[in-house]
Amino acid sequence: MKDIDFEFNMTFPIITPLFDDIEQRILSPLSCLREYNNYWMVEFDLPMVGKKNINVTFNQNVITVEAKLKEQYSEEKLGKITKFEYFKKSVLLPGKLDSKKITSKFEKGRLEIKIPKKTDGTIIKIN
DSSP states (O other): OOOOOOOOOOOOOOOHHHHHHHHTTEEOOOEEEEEOSSEEEEEEEOTTEEEEEEEEEEETTEEEEEEEEEEEEEEEETTEEEEEEEEEEEEEOOSOBOGGGOEEEEETTEEEEEEEBOOOSOOOOOO
16 A cells, blocks of 8 residues: 555634624624514614614615714723724525515614515405
8 A cells, every 4th residue: 555645734714704894893783683474674783873874785685784883882802902983784684575665764773674575476356
């Protein structure tokens, strides 16, 4: 039997989104996704944010919320202070959605986004 030389390097995965968020000073807000009979409700907690500083986009069943904080938020971990300036989070929604009928409401630091489900077919009335 012939000996085969090879090199095995073990590397640990780096959580790049986390490091990118820290480098760009972006926080991920708490969120909640709920399904109802004919719509989805996505809620985001956005404390320290004004309504005018929120940007919501919808593209291919992904809803993305970006919001600029009114003031910097600082956090200290392991002796390092990180200052955050933004919230950003994307949520993937399953199924067919009616993007033309999306509604949202921002009140007391909580953003609610209602996304209707798209129904295929026709409703038939029974006489």
